[in-house]
Structure formats: structure tokens, C-alpha cells
Amino acid sequence: MLSMPSNLTRRRVLQSAGAASLASLLPRAVFSQSAATRKTVVHADQEIGTIRAELHSHFAEHLGSCVYGGIWVGKNSAIPNVNGYRGDTVDYLRELGVPVLRWPGGCFADDYHWRDGVGPPEKRPRTVNTNWGGYVEDNSFGTNEFIGFCKLIGAQPYIAANVGAGSPEEMRDWMEYCNYPSGSTLSDLRAAGGSAEPFNVRYWGIGNELWGCGGNFRADQAAAEFRHFATFARPFGGVRPFLVGCGPNQNNLQWTRGFMDTLAGNRQPDGYSVHHYSDSPSAPLAFTPEAMYAQLNTFQRVEQTIVQQRNLLDTYDPNRRIGLFLDEWGVWDHGVTPAEEQRNGRLWQQQSMRSAVAAGLGLNVFNRQADKLYMCNIAQMVNVLQCMIITDGPQGKTAVRTTSYWAFMLFKPHRGKTAVRVETDASNSPAPADGARGGGRGAPKQSETPTDLSMSASRQGNQLVVTFVNPRHDVNMSIDCALGGVTARSGSAQILHDADLNAYNSFDNPNRVTIKPHTVTVEAGRMKLDLPALSIVTATLETA
Ligand code: AHR
Secondary structure (H helix, E strand, O other): OOOOOOOOOOOOEEOOOOOHHHHHHOOHHHHOOOOOEEEEEEEEEEEEEEOOHHHHEEEOOOOOOOOEOOOEOOOOOOOOEEOOEEHHHHHHHHHHOOOEEEEOOOHHHHHOOHHHHOOOHHHOOOEEOOOOOOOEEOOOOOHHHHHHHHHHHOOEEEEEEOOOOOOHHHHHHHHHHHHOOOOOHHHHHHHHOOOOOOOOOOEEEEOOOOOOOOOOOOHHHHHHHHHHHHHOOOOHHHOOOEEEEEEEEOOOHHHHHHHHHHHOOOOOOOEEEEEEEEEEOOOOOOOOHHHHHHHHOHHHHHHHHHHHHHHHHHHHOOOOOOEEEEEEEEEEEOOOOHHHHHHHOOOEOOOEHHHHHHHHHHHHHHHHOHHHOOEEEEEOOEOEOOOOEEEOOOOOOOEEEOHHHHHHHHHHHHOOOEEEEEEEOOOOOOOOOOOOOOOOOOOOOOOOOOOOOEEEEEEEOOEEEEEEEEOOOOOOEEEEEEEEOOOEEEEEEEEEEOOOOOOEOOOOOOOOOOOEEEOOEEEOOEEEEEEOOOEEEEEEEEEO
């Protein structure tokens, strides 16, 4: 039986920033039906912007078993592989589609010297990964291997250059190695490593978290580093590097002011990178409802960060030439024990139904703010943090698609479509500003008030795609969605759902939480569907 939360305030909240005036356009009846029904509207004729496929991009770092074991097992491994790349990882990621892959870090990037990872593998030096546990890195996965992996899964490469412990010269040479066609010593070294064709790497990050592990710079110093490095970022092979400057942790507006003020009159970045994790002290599979809501509520701050950082950037860049990147995002469950990390690798993190809901909330935010975003990279691709695929450690022979993988799959139909405004009767209210904290990471106070219904929509040609997320663990919802500006004829839907917020896909039960067909009815300008507690539903409607 469907029930309604008795404690929810029936305050109408627009789920698209800046759309307050739209409320007056709604038919009166929309918000006055029975309490068991949640009222929503898609304004198919009110466009926000294109949902770039790049909003569904990924990040892979030399950290724990993300690269080694998760992506790369080596050509001589007993684990089925394609030239050293883990076969099941490749298959699953190709199916998901990875628009862009950012590498090699993360904190690792500012301590990584690319020359260590090129040339004959047996001659590569053994170095120490000082950021992630001090293990000895054999550098068997280097630039050629990264590009090879990107080609296998169909991703555009995005390289984070070393600012903290590196130099402009080192970055410039890496660009020549990757992009100069042939005839120079560095391009010939690339060819000797197996690729006569240039890699044509376009996306380059100028360091990572320069306010922290990337060098503990102040914003003005980070901007000066950007200016210095950008001077030597050359267009080898005709590829003009797209340079991503280091933005703040979360919504630190002071950092952005300091960075952009210092750059005034100089080369501005092509992209500006914000990191925004959704932290929790809980262990991945031991969340209480309260801990879940505390974590899920951070997505209101993610949305606010995107809106406020974009607004501030607009004052420096009114024509929006600088793309806003959410370079690292996702749930970070800090309750993993040292013994588990010892067994599986640093930051190994199972994904539950709660994690999938978090992914759904984040991806709905990106759709609703599509006009403000250029690229978003979930952290991280395999085994680490909010991963798509989990493997049982470097020696493991199985890989499992996580609940987060399936959440991403439910958003795939939005890629390339035009986001349109939506409206719900949800009780969520915008989070307070969080602009005062420094560049570094800190745990803001988190509200345990239950997160409410979330939605987004997009259209293209005669398709309208709508995604609903029910983050409540104790409330089934019945969605009544008015369709404005479009005539829908038929629809189909898919659902990801488990009543247990800690349900997950294990090696013994790999398909416990996967997407399934779901019933949707379309009639008289409305769409109706059930949205059980802890579920994500994507409906695809055929329109006239
Ligand atoms: O993703 C894990 C770490 O989180 C990255 O290395 C760093 O950029 C961030 O602090």
C-alpha cells in the first residue's frame, strides 16, 4: 500500500534553479490531489541546455585496486584479459559507455612523473606511491597503457599533469610525447612503445587539488602556477590543449575569487575544476536511515555549489567560455576498516542501494543544471569510492557491476538530449551557503532530515526522458506527472530498486540489484507510475 510521509511540508519547490516564475503556469489541479500521490510536472517546452555526455565521465587513479587489479592485470595474468586489460571490466564499461576518463589522479597526479611509465615495461623504474599506502608502483600501467584502455572502452583521455612535484617542462614534454605526430625524440619514443599514431590528448588538468595534496597553495599561488604551466602547454600536432584550472573543494567562493582575480588579463582556463564528495563516517554496508539521509542531503549542497560557482565565474567570464568541471564527486564512506583496506586495497568501497540513490540524486542535479556544467567525473571507476565495478582484489577472477553502475545506466538515455524544466511538490529546500570554508576538505554539519523526491527530464526529437528518484526508505510514492508543452503517446520505463538500503551486488549474488522493466501509463497529458521506497525510475515517452 502506498503511503505519504506525514511530516513532509507541502511546500512547492521548483527543482530547477531560476524557474520560480514557472509555478504560476501550473494548472491548479496539479498540486491538489490525494495525499498518496506525488505531483510533478515536466515543462517540455522550457529548455535548460544540452546534457553533455561528458557529465557521465569517470576518474581512475593509481589508488588501491582501481588501476592495478581493477583495470590492468597484465598480459600474463590468469584473469581473462585483453592485452593486459581486465576483460570483464572492459566489457562492462563498453556497455555503459564512458565519455571521458581522467587519469592518473587525484593526489597521485602531483607526485607522478610520466617518464617512469613509458618505454619497455621491464625497464621502468619502481617508485613509491606516497599518497596511497606507500606500495611499490612498478609503472606497468603508464601513458600508452592508459590510452590503450581509453581506446578499448571508447573514452576520451583526460590527463592531470604534475604541478606539485613536477615542472612546466615535464608537462610540455608529456604533451609532445602524446600529440606530436612523428620525428621528434619523444614522438619516436611513443611509437617505439607501440603507437605510431599520436594520442591527440585534448584535456589536460593543471594539477589536482592545489589547495591540498597538490602543493598546499593559496588561490593566488595556484593561479600563478596555472599561468606558468599554461605558457608551455603547446599545440603539438595541431591539438590545442584544453586546460583545466584547479578550483576549490566544494563551494569555496573565496578560492574562486582569489584564483580568477589573479588571472585577470592573462590566459584564462578552458575548464575550472571543483571537487565535491558526499562524505559519511559510516561503513558502506552498515548505513542507518539517519546516516543515509545525512549523506544524501549533501546533494542539495552540490547543486548549490554548481549554481553559485557558475554565477561567480560568470562575473569573470560572461560568455561562459570557461567550462565548469565537477572533476571528482560521489559518496565517500569513511567507515571502511583498515583490515578491509588491507585485503582489498585503499578506499575499496562496496556500493549499495543507498549509493545508487546517491548517484541518482547527483545525476538529476547535473541534468537540472546542464547549462552550467561541462564535465563531471565520478570517483572512481573501479573498486575505489563510488565505483561502477567491483573486483575481489588484485588476485580476483570475478567482477561485479555495482548498484552505482546500474544507476548510471538509467541516466544514459539523457545523454545528448536537451534538459527541460521540471517541478515537484518536494519538501527539499536549498542548503545554506557554504562559501566560508577554506580550500581544504572538512566535514560540514549534515542534516538528517529525510531527503525528498528528486526528478529531471530531457527531450530530443520525439522522445521525452524523465527520471525520478525516491530516496525515502519508508515511503512508497505514486507519481502523477503532468506533461506540459508536449503530447505523449506511449511510454516504457525501467526501475532500480531494493527495499533494503544496504542491499548490494556481491560476488555470490551479482545481480541482486539490477534494472528491470517497470509499468508506466501515459494518458490525457499525464504520466503515472509507482516509485517504491528507495528506487530510481527512468521513463522514456514517445511524443507526437
Ligand atoms: O579520490 C580520492 C582522492 O580524493 C583524490 O586522490 C583526491 O583528488 C581527492 O582528495
